[in-house]
Amino acid sequence: MTTNQPQILRPASYVYGQWHTAKDGQTLYDAIYGRPVAIISSEGVDFAQALAYGREQGAALRKLTFHTRARMLRSLGTYLLERKEDYYALNLLTGATRRDGWVDIEGGIGTLFSYSSMARRELPDERFLPDGKVEVLGKGGTFVGRHILVPRDGVAVQINAYNFPVWGMLEKFAPAFIAGMPSLVKPAPQTAYLTERVVRDIIASGLIPEGALQLVTGDPGDLLSHVEEQDMVAFTGSAATAQKLRVHPNIVARNVPFMTEADSLNASVLGLSVRPEDPEFTLFIKEVAREITGKAGQKCTAIRRPLVPRDRVDAVVEALRKELAKVTLGDPARDDVRMGALVSVEQRERVRGTLEQLQRDAEIVIGGGESELLGGDREKGAFLDPTVLLCRDPLNARGPHELEAFGPVATLMPYDTLDDAVQLAKMGRGSLAASVITHDRAEATELVLGMASTHGRLLVLNRDNAGESTGHGSPLPQLKHGGPGRAGGGEELAGIAGVKHHMNKVAVQADPTTLMAVTREYVPGAEVQEDVIHPFRKSFDEIQPGDSLLTHRRTVTEADIVNFAGLTGDHFYAHVDEIGAKEGIFGKRVAHGYFLISAAAGQFVSAAPGPVLANYGLESLRFIEPVGIGDTIRTRLTCKRKIRKELRPGETRPTGVVEWRSEITNQHGQLVATYDILTLVERARDGFDPPAEPQPQGQGAEA
Structure with missing residues (x-):
């Protein structure tokens, strides 16, 4: 543990090929002791020039093949892993434990490896992607058509949330880069210094083309006023902010694609068939506790509404109380601390305000006080104890289905039938993720199919997959991260679908031989x-x-x-x-x-x-x-x-x-x-192959 005053950082922006540091700006404070940690500002950044630079430089990126870009990502992932300890050190200042940082830092870098692998396995070594089958458009077979995907000519503007300063950037950057689209990253100010540190290493590595990644720290200014038709905007954050940005006059006028991944009131359902002595009961308790305390509850996929059979409410409350009692709160630099702080005192006060509103429909049954703190400052730091509420009549309540306390808070909701559980889950009006904990396959099927229309991802957890499951709150590069309704209606990751999202789909109509020349794939009927x-x-x-x-x-x-x-x-x-x-x-x-x-x-x-x-x-x-x-x-x-x-x-x-x-x-x-x-x-060995192993020399070996 250390209480020494950290060096005050000055995160810079990287735009139009140079680092830009403003003289004055917003002061950021560490989440544990409330000490000044960084000063950020985007003053002096020309956003129109930054976007124009990205579009111009993007031509070089678009000329590379999918496989070439994928190899660059793989090399970049290796480069960043070698420097991960620098990121972990800054991660502690955000209030996150090392375990929280692992999800963010190594999870983010792992996304680079995942997309590199998927691209080399599933995409051709070309600059374009033939999509779907060849359609025969004429009776004689001389007129055919097929879709192809090509990179957009613009910049992917990525506005990220504060809770995952590394993963949040890389999970957007990776599919955009594979698609051949340069990124302009705008991190949330509270943790921008960690994002900047990673970007600084990416630029220093020289492993990606110039202009493929730009960074703006501080205020976004009039950035969205300069986006054009070939650009894209991806936003992660609150649903309220997303609604404002989505209707920005320039975005509407130019019909700029806008993708949202918003916070949502995710549910976890304990099956009716599960008894307290079953393994699934223990899995449910541990999963809810982990989602309440991981990142101090600051996860867009965290469990906000655990749904439990009415006759098991008391057992769940008691088990959760015991599990959460094991959680030690304090300075995440200490080995004996399991949960750190929220990102800022301002965020803590917002969560407290929402807690007060939630108590109109629910009562606090766990937490609500201040436990012993192992390091840190209660007033200047942003600590908040894990808190569980109980809403006894959730079908007739509004607050727990509308208000999100973006911190270590969850509201238990009892249900009587599976139909009730489905209805409660849907009352969140669209969620990123939900989980169903049961070993009864019929029960799981009914819940999954009932909840599917309002969710982006559904996890069925039981004794058979618990050993390998990544958990309720863990998005994976291969699967969709997004959700309908309140969750934003966006779709990030999802394997190669995330790459295709950054490309333009065009139908090409021609004779078979010409279509074969364009797509470099044989077309039936071609010469x-x-x-x-x-x-x-x-x-x-x-x-x-x-x-x-x-x-x-x-x-x-x-x-x-x-x-x-x-x-x-x-x-x-x-x-x-x-x-x-x-x-x-x-x-x-x-x-x-x-x-x-x-x-x-x-x-x-x-x-x-x-x-x-x-x-x-x-x-x-x-x-x-x-x-x-x-x-x-x-x-x-x-x-x-x-x-x-x-x-x-x-x-x-x-x-x-x-x-x-x-x-x-x-x-x-x-x-x-x-x-x-x-x-x-x-095939012949080429420049992308590792050097050939030297042949043995000496007696009995050919020279």
Whole structure:
């Protein structure tokens, strides 16, 4: 523990390629002892110039491929992790414990790794993203269309809340960066010094293009007056502030996309079937206690309304009292402190004011006083003890469903039926997250489907998944973070959907060959390239979309069908029963569908060793026309697209995946079956691969 006066920081803004520090500004105080910790200001920042600079510099970012941007994010994540202890030190000044800081700091950096991985796994190594299937728009197949996604030409303006100064920035920055859109970050003033420290390291790293990230500390001034049609605005904070910003005259006039992630009155439902002796009861108590005390309750996803069966209210109150009694309050720099302070004295007073209003409909059953403080200052610091209220008639109350005490406060609500629980959950008018704690699958299903329309994320927690569950209040990069109604109607993260949100979707209509040239993916009906070199004899670098092979013909015989049935054990009547087959839908015996695939492989495979190393998979298989005894088949194999694979630890042979379109036709030219084949193909080592391991030298080794 330390009580020494910390150095007063002067967080700067980083705009139009330079750091900008104002002489005077707003003084910020640490949340534990109330000492001056930082002075921030955006005085002198030209917001119009900053946005124009981002749009201009963004051209370089847009020219990079998804994979290149993803590799940059991965390197940046590694760079920031090496400096995390600097961030943890500043984190303590915000009133948060190290455990709270782990969610913010390492959780935020982890988002960079997650988006890097998802982009390299799910997106092509291109600057654009083909979206959906090719639509045939003309009877003759010469007029087709497809959607593609391209980066917007503007800047992603990101206005963040104070409670997660690192994660709140990086969870918006990561998908925008992958999409090719530069970010201008405006953190909340209370914790802007921590955001600035991370941004300072990002800029110093030199790992991302100039202009890809700008930072404005202090007041946002007339920033929103200068956004344009290609820009976007993403806001995290209170629903009231979101409503004001959403109708900013310039945003409305220019139809600028505005995304909100607002605080919400999230619920957690203890199932009717759960008894105090069940594991789920203990899970519920621990989850509610953790959400009340984590970040001192300053989480947009925190549990504000625990819903419990009426006959278990007393048991829940007693168990929660015991659990919260373990929580020590004080200076988060101390190892024996489990909960720190709110971010500021002003925030503490706002929470106290809301608590007074909540008591019109509810009574305090836990807390409400001042426990022993382990370090810190009760008056100058922003401490508030965990507090639990009980609203005995929640269906007829208003306050607990409308007022959010953004701190260590929750209001218990009893319910009698599952329908009542669903109704109570919906009375929050839209929430980011809710949880259902039960081991009864029917009960879970009824609650989930009942609550789904007004929530962005639903967690079902029980004894089976508790060991791996990330908890009620933890958004994940792979899943949606947002919610309808009061929660803002926005959608952040959600895996690649978060990337697509920053891109413009355009429908491209053309002939198949032109569309293939634009999208760099084979389009059925497009001109193909055939030469004397078998496609399987070409390396990953040599093969191109549209390269094709039309095989020799093969007539299917009765022996083929009988032998395949004997080999596989598939004696389905349509293949081997003459009488049954005549009475079936085909009117005759037909070849097995999987025989056709096997026969096609025999037609197009090149048997000798070569660049093709393995069959990687088969997708989108459809059987279209039956093939009977005496029918003749042939196969066209066409390169559809290529996907570069990165070398994994221990791998020495660079490879890529080639997706082939396989079309089997009969003697009448009718399509019999179609599917995509994935092959693992050797490629040349490139600049993105790690250096090759040196070959051993000495006796018995080749030089």
